[in-house]
Amino acid sequence: MLTPKSQGYFFPAEWHPHVATWLTFPHNDHSWQGDKLAKMYPQYFNFIKAISQGEKVCLNVNDVKLQSFILNELPKYGIDETKIEILINPTNDAWCRDHGPAFLINPETKQRMIVNWGYNAWGGKYPPFDDDNNLPTKIAAYRGLNAVTPGIIMEGGSVEFNGAGTVLTSRSCLLNPNRNPHLNQAQIEQYLYDYYGQEQVLWVNDGIVGDDTDGHVDDTVRFVNADTVVAAVEYDKNDDNYEVLNDNLQLLKQMRLLNGKQLNVVELPMPSAVVIDEFRTPGSYANFLITNASVIVPTYQCKSDDIALDILSGLFKDRPVIGLDATDIIWGQGSFHCLSQQEPAV
Structure with missing residues (x-):
C-alpha cells in the first residue's frame, strides 16, 4: 500500500499558514x-x-441547542460571526488536538489529505469515545479530502513537528501498553515516518504531574522554529516536576537534527503549581497555540507568566505573543494546544 510519505505528503510545522x-x-x-x-x-x-x-475557526458542536447558545454568546465577546464555521458533529469531549483530523500537505501537487488515527481516550481512561474517534472521517468528507487509516492509536498532543522532517515525542505515551501494545519502538517510529511523512524521531521520557495523557509532549517540549525548542523546566528541586523535566532537558541537549546540528534548547519556566480543589492540574506555558495572527499562551495568574511571555516573544519575531488566562480551562487537564488542531494551507 502507498503510504502518505511515499506520495509526498507530510505534516507541516504549526507555524505554516x-x-x-x-x-x-x-x-x-x-x-x-x-x-x-x-x-x-x-x-x-x-x-x-x-x-x-x-483565520477561520471551525467549531464542532454537539447539537443544535449548543449551537444556539454559541451564536448568542459570540457578540458578547466581540467575535465576528463570519469567522466562525459551526458544524453539528456529536463528540464525547473537547480535546480536538487528540481526536481531531491530522491534515497532511503535498506542496508539489497542491493537495491535502487526512490521517484518521485511532483514538481511545488516552488508553481507555474516559469511555465512551466513539464519537470522538469518528470525527476525522466526518471532517474529511466535509472537506472533500481523502482519509487514510493507519489502524493504530495516536494523539496529536503526543507529537511535535519542526516542519523539516523531525518529530518529537515521549516514551511514556507512545510506548505505553494502553495504546498499541502489539508495537515496539521501531514499529511505532515507522508509522510516524510513513503516515506523518517524517525522517527522524526524537524521544524524551515523561510528562508533568496532573497530565492524564501519560506524558503528552505538548506540555513539555515545543518547536518554535526548525532547529529550536522551548523546554519546560522546574527550578524548585522539591517540586514533583523537577526530576522529570530535568531528565528531559538533559536528553534534549544531547539531540542532533537531520542536518547534524545540535538542537537549540531554550528553557521555559513552569508556572507556580496550579492547584484547584486539592488537585494539581497540568499547567504549563508550553501548551501554547501558534496561529496566523499570534501565538496564544495560557497564563495562570502567577509571577512567572510575564517571564514566559517574554521568552516566547523573543523567539517568535513574526507574530505577537499574547497571554490568555487559562486558570478555569486547565481544570479539564489541558489547555489551548490540547483544545485545537490547525488546518494547514497548501
Whole structure:
C-alpha cells in the first residue's frame, strides 16, 4: 500500500499558514464538573476570538441547542460571526488536538489529505469515545479530502513537528501498553515516518504531574522554529516536576537534527503549581497555540507568566505573543494546544 510519505505528503510545522483552526466546543461536565463548565466558557470564547483574528475557526458542536447558545454568546465577546464555521458533529469531549483530523500537505501537487488515527481516550481512561474517534472521517468528507487509516492509536498532543522532517515525542505515551501494545519502538517510529511523512524521531521520557495523557509532549517540549525548542523546566528541586523535566532537558541537549546540528534548547519556566480543589492540574506555558495572527499562551495568574511571555516573544519575531488566562480551562487537564488542531494551507 502507498503510504502518505511515499506520495509526498507530510505534516507541516504549526507555524505554516493555516486555512483554519478546528475546535470542539466543550460540553462534557465530567471534564469540568459542577459549575466549572460554565465558569470556563468566558476563557474559551476569548480563545476563539484570538484565533479568529487571523483565520477561520471551525467549531464542532454537539447539537443544535449548543449551537444556539454559541451564536448568542459570540457578540458578547466581540467575535465576528463570519469567522466562525459551526458544524453539528456529536463528540464525547473537547480535546480536538487528540481526536481531531491530522491534515497532511503535498506542496508539489497542491493537495491535502487526512490521517484518521485511532483514538481511545488516552488508553481507555474516559469511555465512551466513539464519537470522538469518528470525527476525522466526518471532517474529511466535509472537506472533500481523502482519509487514510493507519489502524493504530495516536494523539496529536503526543507529537511535535519542526516542519523539516523531525518529530518529537515521549516514551511514556507512545510506548505505553494502553495504546498499541502489539508495537515496539521501531514499529511505532515507522508509522510516524510513513503516515506523518517524517525522517527522524526524537524521544524524551515523561510528562508533568496532573497530565492524564501519560506524558503528552505538548506540555513539555515545543518547536518554535526548525532547529529550536522551548523546554519546560522546574527550578524548585522539591517540586514533583523537577526530576522529570530535568531528565528531559538533559536528553534534549544531547539531540542532533537531520542536518547534524545540535538542537537549540531554550528553557521555559513552569508556572507556580496550579492547584484547584486539592488537585494539581497540568499547567504549563508550553501548551501554547501558534496561529496566523499570534501565538496564544495560557497564563495562570502567577509571577512567572510575564517571564514566559517574554521568552516566547523573543523567539517568535513574526507574530505577537499574547497571554490568555487559562486558570478555569486547565481544570479539564489541558489547555489551548490540547483544545485545537490547525488546518494547514497548501
